[in-house]
Amino acid sequence: MGEAVKQGxxxxxDPVTRIEGHSKITLHLDEDGAVEEARFHVTxxxxxxxxxxxxxxxxxxxxxxxxxxxxxVSHLIASAKACDALLAVTIPPTAEKxxxxxGLAQVVQSHALSLFxxxxxxxxxxxxxxxxKSNLFGVAEENPELARDGIRLRQFGQEIIERLxxxxxxxxxxxxxxxxxxxTEVNRDAILSAIPDALGIVERTLEWFKGRMENFxxxxxxxxxxxxxxxxxxxxxxxxxxxxxxxxxIDAAGKVVADALDPKRYFDYIGEKVEPWSYMKSTYYxxxxxxxxxxxxxxxxxxxxxxxxxxxxxxxxxxxxxxLQRTAVLSSFHYHHxxxxxxxxxxxxxxxxxxxxxxxxxxxxxxxxPNALEGVGxxxxxxxTLFHHYKIDEQGLIRWCNLVIATGHNNLAMNxxxxxxxxxxxxxxxxxxxxxxxxxxxxxTYDPCLSxxxxxxxxxxxxxxxxxxxxxxxxxxARG
Amino acid sequence: MxxxxxxxxxxxxxxxxxxxxxxxxxxxxxLASPEVEVVRLQQLLPEVAESVSRVETAIxxxxxxxxxxxxxxxxxxxxxxxRIQFSHQxxxxxxxxxxxxxxxxxxxxxxxxxxxxxxxxxxxxxxKVAARLPLLAAAAEQLTKKILAGPLASSLPSxxxxxxx
Numbered sequence: 001m002g003e004a005v006k007q008g009x010x011x012x013x014d015p016v017t018r019i020e021g022h023s024k025i026t027l028h029l030d031e032d033g034a035v036e037e038a039r040f041h042v043t044x045x046x047x048x049x050x051x052x053x054x055x056x057x058x059x060x061x062x063x064x065x066x067x068x069x070x071x072x073v074s075h076l077i078a079s080a081k082a083c084d085a086l087l088a089v090t091i092p093p094t095a096e097k098x099x100x101x102x103g104l105a106q107v108v109q110s111h112a113l114s115l116f117x118x119x120x121x122x123x124x125x126x127x128x129x130x131x132x133k134s135n136l137f138g139v140a141e142e143n144p145e146l147a148r149d150g151i152r153l154r155q156f157g158q159e160i161i162e163r164l165x166x167x168x169x170x171x172x173x174x175x176x177x178x179x180x181x182x183x184t185e186v187n188r189d190a191i192l193s194a195i196p197d198a199l200g201i202v203e204r205t206l207e208w209f210k211g212r213m214e215n216f217x218x219x220x221x222x223x224x225x226x227x228x229x230x231x232x233x234x235x236x237x238x239x240x241x242x243x244x245x246x247x248x249x250i251d252a253a254g255k256v257v258a259d260a261l262d263p264k265r266y267f268d269y270i271g272e273k274v275e276p277w278s279y280m281k282s283t284y285y286x287x288x289x290x291x292x293x294x295x296x297x298x299x300x301x302x303x304x305x306x307x308x309x310x311x312x313x314x315x316x317x318x319x320x321x322x323x324l325q326r327t328a329v330l331s332s333f334h335y336h337h338x339x340x341x342x343x344x345x346x347x348x349x350x351x352x353x354x355x356x357x358x359x360x361x362x363x364x365x366x367x368x369x370p371n372a373l374e375g376v377g378x379x380x381x382x383x384x385t386l387f388h389h390y391k392i393d394e395q396g397l398i399r400w401c402n403l404v405i406a407t408g409h410n411n412l413a414m415n416x417x418x419x420x421x422x423x424x425x426x427x428x429x430x431x432x433x434x435x436x437x438x439x440x441x442x443x444x445t446y447d448p449c450l451s452x453x454x455x456x457x458x459x460x461x462x463x464x465x466x467x468x469x470x471x472x473x474x475x476x477x478a479r480g
Numbered sequence: 481m482x483x484x485x486x487x488x489x490x491x492x493x494x495x496x497x498x499x500x501x502x503x504x505x506x507x508x509x510x511l512a513s514p515e516v517e518v519v520r521l522q523q524l525l526p527e528v529a530e531s532v533s534r535v536e537t538a539i540x541x542x543x544x545x546x547x548x549x550x551x552x553x554x555x556x557x558x559x560x561x562x563r564i565q566f567s568h569q570x571x572x573x574x575x576x577x578x579x580x581x582x583x584x585x586x587x588x589x590x591x592x593x594x595x596x597x598x599x600x601x602x603x604x605x606x607x608k609v610a611a612r613l614p615l616l617a618a619a620a621e622q623l624t625k626k627i628l629a630g631p632l633a634s635s636l637p638s639x640x641x642x643x644x645x
Contacts, residue, residue, distance in 0.1 A: 117526060136526055137574075140581045148582050151526050158527070 038419040073106035074381030081377025083176030088371035094361040095178030104346040109157025110382035114447040116150020128434035178365035224332025224417030227252030229295035238307040263378035282411040297384025299338035311348035482517035496596030529578035533585035549597035557589035
């Protein structure tokens with residue numbers, strides 16, 4: 001757990017632990033010590049949107065993959081799709097299937113990292129466990145099979161990425177127009193042979209998780225359990241997908257708010273707002289406005305907006321998941337459950353794709369010069385919907401770039417979730433590690449990737465506040 | 481099945497922090513053998529514990545912030561500390577601890593480090609580190625060959641700073 005410091009009427013948890021990136025949380029207390037406001041501050045800063053200006057467009061997939069060491073494949077896919085649009089090509093069907101497998105493998109390894117390595121200490125040992133033991137070593141001591149399963153499942157995803165892309169981190173195999181190399185028979189067979197083991201791990205972890213849910217009634221009731229909209233890409237038949245499709249938005253009651261939205265026109269319906277206390281932008285649904293246009297993305301949202309998965313076991317689990325609530329499933333605690341259902345789908349879907357009769361085809365890349373000056377690529381990253389939008393000049397150099405990142409979509413919901421958890425569990429006059437761990441744990445349900453979401457440069461406002469020991473604002477310097 | 485696993489780790493975009501990767505390339509060339517596996521990683525993750533559990537000896541190669549720039553050290557890796565705040569990056573000792581806890585494996589392990597001078601953004605090594613690179617590669621190579629040739633215990637240093645500095 002991060003260190004908690006009480007400064008007057010403000011509690012600062014810095015850093016937030018067991019998440020991807022650097023951040024802090026401030027809780028503002030009233031005179032009786034009750035929480036009245038909470039904020040999630042993203043304190044790291046990247047700037048990718050700015051420094052890629054002037055680079056040749058074909059460098060973008062490799063450059064963008066550097067945004068993140070956990071989900072580089074999603075950035076590769078979204079970037080390559082934006083470049084496909086600049087080339088105005090339809091990529092070969094086998095290339096598309098290979099890209100899909102690549103993306104699914106990454107979802108498995110990323111979800112496994114989140115669930116097993118970062119959140120399983122809370123799920124296994126409880127929210128009030130000794131902070132010194134609330135880590136992977138504590139899990140290894142209490143339930144070594146669970147810890148081994150987490151390691152094996154991440155290896156499974158990483159090994160597929162390595163077999164297809166040549167390396168585990170920042171592979172450059174996905175290129176504008178397709179992929180650089182076809183899949184070999186040896187690699188296909190090796191991946192297929194590992195699938196039963198991976199399926200077994202996900203199946204038993206799902207059963208284990210469902211058996212634990214009874215212990216977290218209070219957390220389910222208070223971890224981001226409030227009405228919002230949910231957004232995700234779905235296939236034409238409203239099935240789960242990570243690669244391509246249409247944008248679907250539903251409300252908290254589960255009713256469709258917007259359907260068949262074109263991801264390439266994201267700017268028509270998604271607004272981005274800069275807050276003075278964070279380097280991460282907040283997005284909102286434009287027709288409703290800010291902040292009421294709050295929505296969530298990622299595993300919970302994808303399962304809420306999807307009618308089916310399209311693979312046998314995942315479809316069974318999705319039906320059970322939808323039974324959790326008559327409306328949309330609202331509690332962010334269920335992100336964990338959704339992650340497991342998605343991993344099941346990913347492994348099953350990879351098997352389907354690897355058994356496709358065309359999967360070893362040598363025709364995997366369309367070659368063309370730029371035929372358009374603007375392109376948008378979208379996909380579902382592990383943490384939610386990802387958009388890459390580029391404008392180039394006649395020489396093919398990037399003139400403008402906008403990235404809308406999954407974690408940014410969830411920013412409003414994460415802040416509201418922290419407030420809900422803090423109001424429910426934290427009493428400023430008697431802090432306990434369990435209280436503060438819950439404040440961090442609700443953030444972990446979203447699995448935020450802060451490296452991905454702090455890329456804007458030159459538009460971020462900044463505010464420095466000087467607080468008295470009693471929490472009064474003594475001075476303030478603001479920019480932007 | 482490899483008997484020795486060389487884990488070179490660091491960030492090659494952070495100047496001297498990438499020294500492990502440069503050495504790994506050299507060792508991969510010099511020690512080409514089914515008995516030796518060389519891997520390059522940005523950081524030590526729990527998965528490394530499984531790999532380490534399958535070998536007799538693990539050698540971790542890394543840049544260090546301790547010591548004068550260019551200092552080369554070779555230390556046995558000790559048991560893990562009692563209290564670990566894991567995010568998702570481990571130390572060699574923690575990797576060993578997990579290998580023991582999860583897989584019942586207790587391989588011998590060494591950490592070979594070269595003290596860096598510059599850890600800022602950049603792909604090149606500082607002059608001092610680059611000048612010591614051949615010595616680091618030679619030390620790791622000799623150590624590996626000794627391990628492969630002789631009884632394990634006698635080939636491992638018992639105290640810090642075994643390699644020339």
